[in-house]
Amino acid sequence: MLKDVENLKKTFKLRNLEIFPNTILSPMDGVTDAPFRRLCRVLSGNRMGLLVSEFVPTNADEVFSLTGHKQLKFYPEEKPFGIQIFGCYPDKMAAAAKKIADGLHPDYIEVNAGCPAPKVAGKGSGSGLLRDLPRLQEILHDTRKALDSCDVNIPLTLKCRIGWDDESINVMETLKIAEGEGVELLVVHGRTRLQGYNGLANWDWIGKVAAAAKIPVVGNGDVNSVECALERINTYGVSGVSIGRGAMHNPWIFGQIADAWEGKPAHIITAEEALDVFSIYYKFLEEEGRTELGAMGRLKQLAARLCKGFVDGSEDAAGSENVILSEVEESKGVSAAMEVRQTLLTAQTPEEFFERKEMLKNGIAKSLRYEPNRLVNLNGAKDNTLVFGNHYVNR
Numbered sequence: 001m002l003k004d005v006e007n008l009k010k011t012f013k014l015r016n017l018e019i020f021p022n023t024i025l026s027p028m029d030g031v032t033d034a035p036f037r038r039l040c041r042v043l044s045g046n047r048m049g050l051l052v053s054e055f056v057p058t059n060a061d062e063v064f065s066l067t068g069h070k071q072l073k074f075y076p077e078e079k080p081f082g083i084q085i086f087g088c089y090p091d092k093m094a095a096a097a098k099k100i101a102d103g104l105h106p107d108y109i110e111v112n113a114g115c116p117a118p119k120v121a122g123k124g125s126g127s128g129l130l131r132d133l134p135r136l137q138e139i140l141h142d143t144r145k146a147l148d149s150c151d152v153n154i155p156l157t158l159k160c161r162i163g164w165d166d167e168s169i170n171v172m173e174t175l176k177i178a179e180g181e182g183v184e185l186l187v188v189h190g191r192t193r194l195q196g197y198n199g200l201a202n203w204d205w206i207g208k209v210a211a212a213a214k215i216p217v218v219g220n221g222d223v224n225s226v227e228c229a230l231e232r233i234n235t236y237g238v239s240g241v242s243i244g245r246g247a248m249h250n251p252w253i254f255g256q257i258a259d260a261w262e263g264k265p266a267h268i269i270t271a272e273e274a275l276d277v278f279s280i281y282y283k284f285l286e287e288e289g290r291t292e293l294g295a296m297g298r299l300k301q302l303a304a305r306l307c308k309g310f311v312d313g314s315e316d317a318a319g320s321e322n323v324i325l326s327e328v329e330e331s332k333g334v335s336a337a338m339e340v341r342q343t344l345l346t347a348q349t350p351e352e353f354f355e356r357k358e359m360l361k362n363g364i365a366k367s368l369r370y371e372p373n374r375l376v377n378l379n380g381a382k383d384n385t386l387v388f389g390n391h392y393v394n395r
């Protein structure tokens with residue numbers, strides 16, 4: 001059993017819903033679609049916390065259409081489920097929220113004030129709203145009002161970054177505005193817009209927001225293991241953690257957290273079990289009607305991340321402590337991981353992918369361990385040394 005688990009916050013409330021474990025699968029456009037969310041859910045033994053859609057655009061539609069956005073699709077088993085919308089026009093955001101709430105009955109609507117992409121933020125949406133807080137306030141106000149007029153009244157939540165750049169960190173103002181406009185949960189990604197996904201999230205700011213907030217604050221940025229989630233919740237006083245890229249490397253992470261919070265022993269994932277994840281994922285992709293090419297792309301996307309966890313059975317265990325490895329340390333065991341990864345990534349068709357997967361399972365995988373926590377660099381960038389804490393060293 002992990003240290004410090006007894007007195008840990010293990011749930012948070014979204015209005016009257018008690019969320020266990022206190023985790024969110026952070027929305028990632030092009031990744032956390034229904035098949036990926038369902039995969040994480042199955043691997044967690046149905047203990048996911050909250051699930052939320054990829055962000056849904058609202059600017060372009062003259063009249064928001066429920067049929068025009070594939071990101072809106074979710075399955076009843078995904079509940080409690082939120083739909084995240086983005087845009088910069090208060091009337092369009094409000095109209096979309098109402099249509100979604102009345103037509104699809106998600107458990108909550110989330111406004112995105114975090115996306116850093118130039119085509120989003122540059123046009124005043126996503127993190128662009130952090131440069132225009134009066135507009136963000138108007139969006140929250142109008143969206144809340146629209147939700148109040150719906151058949152079923154559901155919560156409004158906000159996901160934001162800490163500010164546009166280091167000179168304009170305004171997350172405390174964002175919190176005040178959000179609370180004033182009836183937002184019921186705030187997810188704070190501890191980076192500025194300028195950072196994109198580089199460097200480390202600044203958890204000191206997340207902690208300040210959590211300390212000042214009357215609503216639950218969920219922290220986001222670089223959480224990649226049970227130990228890390230535990231440390232973040234205990235140290236920074238957040239109500240929970242939102243996990244994005246960490247779940248691409250380790251789609252078991254939510255179940256691992258739930259096990260730890262429930263005082264259960266950590267489930268050891270075998271190399272064979274890790275490889276079998278692709279079959280579960282593919283089934284969900286097929287159910288979604290993905291083309292062979294589309295499904296192949298997603299299988300490879302997952303393989304590129306997940307396969308980094310394979311380690312030679314003969315190597316020293318990296319251990320179950322919060323493992324933050326340097327590039328050099330990470331490269332230990334790379335040979336085994338690389339072989340599995342390359343074999344899968346060079347497959348041309350799903351048929352070939354699964355033939356190779358079976359071959360690996362009956363061959364090299366028998367001599368490998370699987371340690372999803374040994375990952376450091378969630379970006380996959382080469383030039384970063386990530387050191388635990390708030391340090392970021394550019395080599």
Ligand SMILES: Cc1cc2nc3c(=O)[nH]c(=O)nc-3n(C[C@H](O)[C@H](O)[C@H](O)COP(=O)(O)O)c2cc1C
Nearest residue numbers: 026027028029054055159189221222223243244245
């Ligand atoms: C490929 C990708 C797509 C993303 N799409 C969204 C999105 O649609 N909505 C959103 O709020 N955040 C989005 N994000 C940001 C993540 O939700 C999260 O805030 C960020 O990755 C930091 O968390 P992490 O360190 O756990 O990955 C995206 C991130 C990535 C890497």
